[in-house]
Amino acid sequence: MYQPDIETMPRDKxxxxxxxxxxxxxKHAYDNVPHYKASFDKIGVKPEDxxxxxxxxxxxxxxxxxxxxxxxxKMFAVxxxxxxxxxxxxxxxxxxxxxxxxxxxxxxWADLMARSxxxxxxxxxxxxxxxxxxxxxxxxxxxxxGAERLGASVxxxxxxxxxxxxxxxxxxxxxxxCATPSYALNIAEVAEKEGVDMRKSSLxxxxxxxxxxxxxxxxxxxxxLGIKAVDIYGLSEIMGxxxxxxxxxRAGLHGxxxxxxxxxxxxxxxxxxxxxxxxxxxxxxxxxEALPMIRYRTRDITKLTDEKCACGRTHLRILxxxxxxxxxxxxxxxxxxxxxxxxxxxxxxxxxxxxxxxxQREGNLDTLTVEIEAEPGMATxxxxxxxxxxxxxxxxxxxxxxxxxVVVLSPGEIPRSMGxxxxxxxxxxxxx
Ligand code: DLL
Numbered sequence: 001m002y003q004p005d006i007e008t009m010p011r012d013k014x015x016x017x018x019x020x021x022x023x024x025x026x027k028h029a030y031d032n033v034p035h036y037k038a039s040f041d042k043i044g045v046k047p048e049d050x051x052x053x054x055x056x057x058x059x060x061x062x063x064x065x066x067x068x069x070x071x072x073x074k075m076f077a078v079x080x081x082x083x084x085x086x087x088x089x090x091x092x093x094x095x096x097x098x099x100x101x102x103x104x105x106x107x108x109w110a111d112l113m114a115r116s117x118x119x120x121x122x123x124x125x126x127x128x129x130x131x132x133x134x135x136x137x138x139x140x141x142x143x144x145x146g147a148e149r150l151g152a153s154v155x156x157x158x159x160x161x162x163x164x165x166x167x168x169x170x171x172x173x174x175x176x177x178c179a180t181p182s183y184a185l186n187i188a189e190v191a192e193k194e195g196v197d198m199r200k201s202s203l204x205x206x207x208x209x210x211x212x213x214x215x216x217x218x219x220x221x222x223x224x225l226g227i228k229a230v231d232i233y234g235l236s237e238i239m240g241x242x243x244x245x246x247x248x249x250r251a252g253l254h255g256x257x258x259x260x261x262x263x264x265x266x267x268x269x270x271x272x273x274x275x276x277x278x279x280x281x282x283x284x285x286x287x288x289e290a291l292p293m294i295r296y297r298t299r300d301i302t303k304l305t306d307e308k309c310a311c312g313r314t315h316l317r318i319l320x321x322x323x324x325x326x327x328x329x330x331x332x333x334x335x336x337x338x339x340x341x342x343x344x345x346x347x348x349x350x351x352x353x354x355x356x357x358x359x360q361r362e363g364n365l366d367t368l369t370v371e372i373e374a375e376p377g378m379a380t381x382x383x384x385x386x387x388x389x390x391x392x393x394x395x396x397x398x399x400x401x402x403x404x405x406v407v408v409l410s411p412g413e414i415p416r417s418m419g420x421x422x423x424x425x426x427x428x429x430x431x432x
Contacts, residue, residue: 002118002150003111006258007313011306014257014314019053021286022261026050026059029292032077035070036294056261056284057272061295064097067237072098076290083290088136089236096136099236100290106145108287109239112256113146116245119254119313120230121205122176124151129174129203131165131183132210133419134158138240139210143178146242152176159183159418162190166198173202181206181213181221181229182421185353188224189416193376199226207232209241211420212323212339216346218250220353233321237296238283244318249310252317259286262316263295264304267325278303280325281318299325301337329359329424331368334402338423341370344395350378350388354414361428368404370396376411 009017027047029036039060040046049058066075072095073080083100090096101109122128128147132139140158147154155172157165159179165187169177177184184206191198203225209232221229233253234243243260244253255262263272264279273279281298285291303319323337330336338357346353351372358369372392374385385408393406415422 002115007115007119007254007315009258009314011314015053017258018261018286021258022053022056022284023047023050025284025286025288025292026294028077028289029294033075033292035066035075036292039066053261056263056295059295061270061282061297062293063297064237064299067097067099068095071095073100076100077292078102078290085141087138087141087236087240089138090136097237099138102289105239105288105290108259109142109242110145110149112239112259113142113242114149115256116232116242117143117146117150117152117176117207119245119247119311120176120207120232121228121248122147122150122152122207126150126152126175127155127172127202128152128176128178129155129157129165129169129172131157131159131177131179131187132241137419138234138236139178139180139419142234142240142242143207147176147178162187163194166191166194166196169198169203170196170201175202176205176207177203177225177227178207180210180417180420181208181217182211182417183419184208184221184225184229185217186416186418188221189352192224198224201226203227206230207245209233209245212321212327212337214322214339214343214346215320216343217353220346231320233318235298235300237291238285238293238298239288243283247309247311247313251309252305252319254309254313254315255304255318257315260284261286262304262318264302265297267301275304275306275316281321301325301328327424329357329366329368331359331366331402331404334400336368336400336402340400341396342423344399345370345372345392348388348392348395350375350384351392352376352411354416355423356414356425357423358425359428366428368402370404370406371409371414372406373409373411373414380410 085101088096134140206229232245234241244255261284263282267280281300285293300321389406
């Protein structure tokens with residue numbers, strides 16, 4: 001294990017460490033970021049009001065628009081000159097969200113990514129092929145620094161140029177692939193088309209994240225790439241990849257509690273809920289110098305568990321993030337997450353794992369069309385396509401409870417992603 005003393009720290013010791021760090025970070029935020037001073041003062045709470053971990057519930061939440069309103073650098077708690085790295089995420093509307101790191105922040109991030117990769121099974125000396133996008137997105141450089149910190153040889157490939165990725169994975173003997181799950185699938189597919197059997201390659205581990213994916217997609221990736229696919233979670237506002245990561249047990253993502261405080265809140269009441277109950281994940285950073293985040297609302301829906309993990313790590317586990325508050329489609333009263341549709345569809349006979357959901361409004365009703373792709377090599381008659389469509393439609397209705405139209409397209413017709421996949425085309429927004 002990379003940091004065994006921290007990773008297996010008894011939970012009471014971990015809580016002591018968290019409280020000491022939390023007291024400091026709340027004060028750091030209040031003293032150095034006008035936004036926090038204003039938001040704490042508004043509800044009459046002071047850093048000294050934090051005496052126990054549960055006291056965090058007295059403090060206000062931070063949301064994405066707070067970062068936008070303080071664009072670009074006004075959420076920084078240190079002078080801009082002390083910031084050695086800036087990342088940003090574009091989002092769909094308005095100004096990008098800008099995040100910054102001091103040298104210590106970058107060091108902690110590299111440690112956590114190295115710890116996460118080691119937990120996934122990577123080892124010093126491995127060749128790590130990094131297909132996360134480099135640039136303002138935190139995936140590329142986050143995985144890169146972690147792989148170097150681990151003592152691996154990192155191949156800074158970034159996304160795209162899939163044929164070349166396949167050649168280099170084989171020629172350089174990569175043991176670990178870092179990518180979004182949708183891009184990993186794209187790599188598998190292009191390799192198959194070229195007659196390359198990735199299951200015979202050196203690749204053994206996939207460190208996949210940055211978007212929701214299902215257990216069914218994991219089984220598909222394991223099988224087609226001949227690897228063990230492991231989930232990794234993170235978000236730029238909190239750090240980037242490596243906020244939480246699965247170990248080889250693949251039974252939920254260890255949230256690194258020496259660096260972050262995790263809460264789940266009921267999205268309606270905004271009150272914290274106990275372990276085991278689903279809700280929105282809220283994270284407070286415990287050590288970030290440049291951009292301390294107090295109770296950041298991730299919008300990600302999940303559950304936490306502090307049950308012992310077979311690996312021996314004591315840090316809590318975040319169950320697979322199945323979707324976001326804002327990803328959720330409500331189709332005639334039924335809540336639907338894209339990853340639920342994925343779980344139904346992936347692995348069905350004749351269906352490839354690529355899909356898109358199209359939402360439209362007809363009159364006052366929202367309608368859902370699921371575009372799927374036939375598997376290459378199967379019969380292409382209209383009858384065969386119709387039969388696949390009916391089968392998928394039936395399973396979506398019976399397992400998720402939503403009626404939809406299913407359109408079966410020919411192999412290759414659904415656009416492939418180089419990074420995060422676009423799963424939903426919401427045509428309602430254009431109409432208004
Ligand atoms: O996606 C950081 C990252 C890079 C994570 C590489 C893992 C690997 P953002 O672009 O800020 O940062 O997007 C963060 O992506 O709030 C989730 O909604 C989603 N997300 C990230 N990882 C997972 C995952 C990066 N493993 C947003 N499962 C988050 C489900 C994920 N959703």
